Amino acid sequence: MMVFQVRLPRRRAAAMAAAVVMVAAAAAVLAGCFNGKEKPLTLADDPARVSYLQELGWQVESTPVETLDLQLPQELAETWGEYAAMQTAQGMPFADYAGQPVRRYTYRVTNYPGMEKGVQANLYLCGDVLIGGDIVATGKGGFQHGLEYPGV
Template sequence: MGYHSVRLRRSSVLGFALLLVAAVVGAVVLTGQQQLALPAWSLFNKGIPGGEEQQRIEFLQKHGWEAELPAVATEEVTIPAEWDETYEQYAALQQAQGFNLDKLRGKTATEYTYHITNYPEKDNVVAHILVYKDKIVAADLSDMEQGGFCDAVIAG
């Protein structure tokens, strides 16, 4: 069995390199002009900043929600180590948005509650944003009336 060598001309290599650079630059320019809405799970490793109130408000605004300042409530909450059926459903809602609460079982986080001012036909809707180590790790919209709902912040 013999080996064959391939000789590439310098102009071919340079042409390919220029084409590759043009493709990368084109992709950067296109994505720079059009804001991509990445799913939360794609950002989870870096995390979605949420340690500052402005970051939490920007998160809500990015997903189409307007909130009244300041937060209606701020409290320390512990994510249960053992989940009942209700918390399993809540964790599934978070998973659908790209958040993974399973990694945070038994951890203490801060829950910020904001009054949402632009929810259609409802006045008593709040957003709960759960922050752990200055990163948003969960978020929901809740109707505070009896028999209300708990829904995703991130439309999906």
């Protein structure tokens, strides 16, 4: 039987122990960031946002018709409650971003079944992270629903 003896100065042992603790803490923090959820979807530019909408079945114009910066309230229930519930139902983390600055990108939809015009797709992003979205038609017979393509 062979026995190895390692002499490790106290400073080096303390540094190694601290490094192990830091790595374990970082892993725990990163694991907690997603709380069992999927990795956030990042859409950094117009081509990425348009591509995402196309993957869902939507045909949209390549540039937004409007870009709007807004600040979500700390409490969404009063003004954004129903919208936040719709986002939760479609798996979007909108409610997690209460109190945060967000940007809404609005694209003109060109292939909504039975409607030639007047339909738009909204994507809400916090930084480059997609937090919510909807399809909306304004005016007479208007509607709003999640991003899922009708009939899918």
